[in-house]
Amino acid sequence: MESSITFIDGEKGILQYRGYDVEKLANLTYDEVSYLLIHGKNPEDEELEAYSRTLKDERRIGSTLIEVLGFCNFNIEAMDALKTITSLMSHCDPDLNTNNPQANTRKGMRMIAKFPTIVTSFSRLKRGMNVIEPDYEMSHGANFLYMLRGSRPTNLEARIIESDFILSADHELNPSTFAARTVTSTLSDLHSAVIGGLCTLKGPLHGGARMAVMNMLDEIDSPKGAQNFVLHKIEKHEKLMGFGHRVYKTYDPRARVYKQLAREIAMEKNDMKWFEIAEKIEGAAYEEYVQNRGKPIYPNVDFYSGVVYKYLDIPPKLATAVFATGRISGWIAHCLEQYSDNRLIRPRAKFV
Template identity: 40%
Template sequence: MSTATIARGLEGVLFTESALCFIDGQAGRLYYGGYAIQELAEKSTFEEVSFLLLHNRLPKADELKAFSDELVALRALPEELIQQIRQFPKGAHPMSMLRTAVSELGMLDPREDDLTPEGLYQKSLSLIAKFASIVAALKRVREGKEPLAPRPDLSHAANFLYMASGTEPTPEQARLMDVALILHAEHGFNASTFTAIAAYSTQTDIYSAITAAVASLKGPRHGGANEAVMKMIEEIGPVENALPWVQNILANKGRIMGMGHRVYKVFDPRAGVLEKYARLVAEKHGKSKEYQILKTIEEEAGKVLGPRGIYPNVDFYSGVVYSDLGFSLEFFTPIFAVARISGWAGHILEYTRVDNRLLRPDAQYTGPLDLPYVPIDQR
């Protein structure tokens, strides 16, 4: 029998090298391609961050324009996919719909199985462009409305909001969406990114790999956590209930959604950025109840959980921001996917540039051996 050390959840296991993302969980630092997330959130755009994740460098002005123009040209969805979206069960979760829509995109692409570097790159651009269009169409159809055609004159974030709502967003709303997409675009080898690479390492097509990633992101312990935070707020009710609620949870060693992270042992740097925007939303747009509840939970829980390295993560404040932008609870995780598609594609491109080695972990066998086979009539 093997005596190898078992790493449950693959924690601490290194299976490849990457220059796309650096996370220092002890110090609360996050970098995309060497750039601090705070700087990117303040100064960059989702298009520029997507270029960074696909090319591992920031673009020059003409490169960014050409890249953005390519995304604009790829936004429109095939009519067959729009018809399919109209037929989805009305009660299905949007993440299940998104998963199926991505799979359908692959079936509609005659170059689905083109694994060349150029083919992979072009399909990556198409997926980044179309994810926003798919989620917007899902929202419209779910509300009994017709999907809208994309607007070539709007940025990625602004066009997403327009296609989802039918109204051109204000510059403030577009910027808020842009920041949210930047913060969620990449985060190292999380469950969904690892799933995408594991699938693509079999030399399947990128649509299949991204479909698997969407399925992984759907889980409440990954992308679905932001939904759980807003459900928690609804459960608490009035602001004055927040303090006794969190005290009761702490006394009974319950779990507070949106607090704690597998990597960060201090305040998640993305949560720090989003907290600022959630505060602005509360002050300007009447979301003070939600914000006050979250601040009460953060402060009271921090007294007990902070010394144990448990702090708010990116999901803690994101729901308040998405709600203010007009999205209902079930669309919070699909928005996460609209952002993370850039990270998924970037990692697949990076992994395949060096050596697309098939991932094949092992497990330590703990069962019996050489059992005698007993005929079924004697068992």
């Protein structure tokens, strides 16, 4: 399948959105990168201002959808909430029965704007707390942390969550993006395609690794326990969460950025514990895998992002939904690309 959105070189550890290295894009705002993914070009100042203003104005999800979250929050998890509310949003979208590129772009922008509100509202209701209305002036990431925690984030925290959303925004034809494109290829509506992506991302082999990394850090709890933990995993032939990748044969470029972000937030909070545990795990994993299996193993995107989430006080069970909050821009970009030159995706099976 041809695409002009994301380029990956797994041998060299290169990831680019629309021709730009993700390491450099991580220093921009999420709005800028979201625009780049969807429109295929960097925005002019006035284009970015209009795009950002629209996203801010569309943040609210309304009291009816908040009530729905309140009714069901005790029995479901965040990804189920995202699926449910996304489905309901489709029925009241102003462009419901329109499927042209302009209408689909507007639908996509509404979902990008509302995902943070859905995720944070669900999380607060789940914890028995009042929902916090969006702030209509904060950045995309700062507003997310504000709605989640009830207080304004520091400048560094706001920058880090923006970078997180950017690093999560796209990764070529991963399972959830392929699922979204497949739904799109049937000429179904955009909300249905995004729900297809959400259903796929919910699977623990795709979107569940960040939560597993956070739980792993809690289990180890001290840098001194890292070596034995890794050895135990190798001896039991168990997967070490946050390591290895189907595409990258070297260091995941996103992991490099996340590692630096984790170091920065640890230093700001004057609490190096989680970062030091992670570094010990990384070092032990590299050493033991070379010794026992003859080749190194490297962190992937989920490893140090899990460390970052620990420092940002993001609940582990919310990790996959936060991932989706960043990935939504990539899904929208891929769906729009699929609509623009559509051919039904219909793989063949090899009978055995």
